[in-house]
Amino acid sequence: MRAHVSVRTLGIVAIDVGERRIGPSSGRLFALLLYLTSRRGHASSRRVVQELLFPQAQNGQAAHSLRQLLYRLRQLAAPIQADADQISMPLELVSVDWWDLLDGRAPAMSDLEQLSHGVFPGYSPDVSESYREWFETERAEISLRLSRSLTTHLTQLRGGGRWDMVDVAARALLALDPLSEEGTLARAEALAIAGSKSAALGVIDEYLHEVGETQSQLRVAPRALRRRISERLPDVSLRTTDDQLFVGREDAMRMLGAMGAAARAGGQQVLLVWGEPGIGKTRLLSEYKALASLQGGITQMYSCQPHDVFRPLGIFCDLVEQLLQAPGALGCDPGARELLERLVSTNTHLGTAREEASAEAPLTAIVRSLSDLVSSVAVECPVLILVDDAQWLDRSSLSAILGVFAGRSPRRSCLVLASRNRALVAGADSYSDSVFSVRLNPLAPAPALELTRNLLRSDMRGDTEVERHVLEQAKGNPFFIRLFCSHFLATTDAESLKHTVSEILERRLEQLSVEAMRVLESCVVLGKNCTFARLEALLEVPRHQLLRAVEELDDRALVQISDGCFLSSHALLGEAVIKR
Structure with a gap:
């Protein structure tokens, strides 16, 4: 009975003939079996095989040595078909591990980990120079086919926000093709989003050094990504493996990606992402912000807090302040710019000063002014605005922002709102052709x-x-x-x-020390204004004691650091603290 032959080229190099395993240490026996399985379903000339395996031997001696190898394979029940002139192996009795990676299915993490070591890792045949040439050609062809498939899959992973798998897939692609531009850029993006900006820039610099100055066409995309990482991606702390886990949101990320592509083409839209607390709206917006920043353009994300309801035009002014510093802002109408600057200058003052400033101009004038500013910036680069926890937006900010982004202007901009309230944009009926709403469902x-x-x-x-x-x-x-x-x-x-x-x-919360609980309460009260200096001034405790309390909260994943401020890790946690 003929045994099935299974060829392993990823992770380990071996050929299983039924229950028996043959490795590279078997020398010419392994080399012959590898050659025949690579040509499964096709006959090979005995003379060609003899020249590959025994180039120095006389014809009679080479033929005798080949017959001995074939006899040993038959003893193992290998499905050898041979006559006086040709040798072959039936296609249906041979399987190769890398075939499964070309069938269109998404490779698993274990497959990518194996691929990251390359094809035939560690195998360097010394049978003959001609056999080595054949083997290197075979390995290059396999690597090319796998690279094409992996490049397509890598694009899907990046679009779906699976950065944990992007990193491994990029390393696998670079193992197959060390000068792959797609692999280099994806590896740099994954490192940057994980918090390793310096490592990401190092990957790009190494690639540019390898490419050299003469191939200018190969340096355009890496240089553009390097500039975006260094200038537009914010400095974040190194993310742990658990923090990088982002699963089950591939469809939502692709939807946001399609919206961003439409915006870059001049199709302005507004999207409301709504869902229950904890469903992942903040994480979705954060992941898409990182991806959009790498794609180029102005990308700003604003997180609302309960007290923002009592800040008339508060978030609106935060947005204006950033856009006034953006490229292209100088092209805004001088009168509109003056009005917006006046609003921003009074935004830091509580009480009647800000209210009087906003009351001096009607909402329609404020909307027209911001619209002109957005249009000026969008001429230079796409504008993407993300507002998280928009259920806490004050009505003036919501009306003004919707008035700007929900219009029918053909400009490169879009607005994404995340809210617990599905009816947040219910009043925007007049903009129904450019305002969309989608529910973020629980994970499958x-x-x-x-x-x-x-x-x-x-x-x-x-x-x-x-x-x-x-x-x-x-x-x-x-x-x-x-x-x-x-x-x-x-x-x-x-x-x-x-x-x-x-x-x-x-x-x-009951498991926290008294000091850690006081710090957490202060973080919740101060909200996005909670810097270390303010904590120190508010609590009036020694610095080492404050640091110990912050470390305790961080170890328990109860706080996070964003733009130099300490925040509770989730709004639900903040609500639980307030209830105490």
């Missing part, structure tokens, strides 16, 4: 399970009872999944996973 079962298993430590994975409790309680809500996994890792109490989210949040 497969991504929810993937997130759960990745968040649990390796020794906890496979505990189906814990996974079941997490998934049943979280119901596809990413924040709840993270909360339950973090709680279980801290307590190892599976029964406590049956408690409600509010109860678990309360228990986590």
Whole structure:
């Protein structure tokens, strides 16, 4: 009975003939088997095979040595078909591991990890010079086919925001083609978004050095990305592996990507992303902001807080202040610019000063002025504005911003709002052809399970009872999944996973030290104005004690740092603190 032959070229180099494994250490036996399997379904001339394997031997000796190798393969039940002139191996009895990566399906993380070591890693045949030439040609052809497939998949991963897999896929592509522009750019993007801007710039600089000064056409895209990373991508702290996990939102990211592409082509739109608290609206906007920043243009994200409801034109003025500094802003009408600058100059004053300034000009004039400013900036580069927790926007800001971006002007700009309130833009009926609303649904079962298993430590994975409790309680809500996994890792109490989210949040707060709790309360009260200096002045505690409290909160993932400010890790956590 003839055995099935399985060729392994990724991760390890070996050929399985039935239950027997033959490795490179088998010398010419492995070389012959590799050659025949590469030509599966096609006959090979005995003379050609003899010249590849025994180039120094006389014809009679070479033929005898080849017969011995074929006899050994038949002893292993290898499906050899041979006559006096030709040798072949049937196609249906041969499989090769890299074939599966060309069937159109998305490769798994394990496949990408294996690919990152290249094809035939560590194998360098010394059978003969002619065999080495054949092998290098074969490896180059396989690498080319895999590179084309991987490049397509890499584009899909980048569009879907799967930066954890982008990094591995980029390394795999560079292992196949060290001078791949797509692999280099994707690797740099993944490093930059993970918080390693210097490493990202180093990847691009190394590529530019390898390309050299003479091939100017190969230097355009890397130089443009280098400028965007260094100038437009904000400095962020290095993200942990858990922080990089972003699953189940590929469709939403592609939708935002399509909207951004339309905006760059002059199709202005407004999109409302709504959903329950913790469903991942903030994370979605953050991931898309990073991607859009790398694609070029002005990308600004504003996070609203409960007190913004009482700031007339507050977020509006924050937006104007940034746009006045953007390229192209000088092209704005002088009268419009003067009005906007007056609003911004009074925005820092509480009380009647700001209200009087906004009352001097009607809302229509304010809208026209901002519209002129956006148009001026959009001439230079696309404008993308993201507003998170827009349910806390004051009505004046909401009306003014919608009046600007929901119009029918053919300019390169778009506005994305994230809100718990699905009716936030219900009053924009007159702009129905340019205002869209989409619900961000809970994670599907497969991504929810993937997130759960990745968040649990390796020794906890496979505990189906814990996974079941997490998934049943979280119901596809990413924040709840993270909360339950973090709680279980801290307590190892599976029964406590049956408690409600509010109860678990309360228990986590009870575990904090007095100092850490005071710092967290201060972070919630100060909101996006919570700098270290303000914390120090407010709490009046020694610096080392404050640092210890901040470290405790950071270790428990209860705070995050954004633009130099300390924020509670989620609005739901802030609400739980306020209730205490």
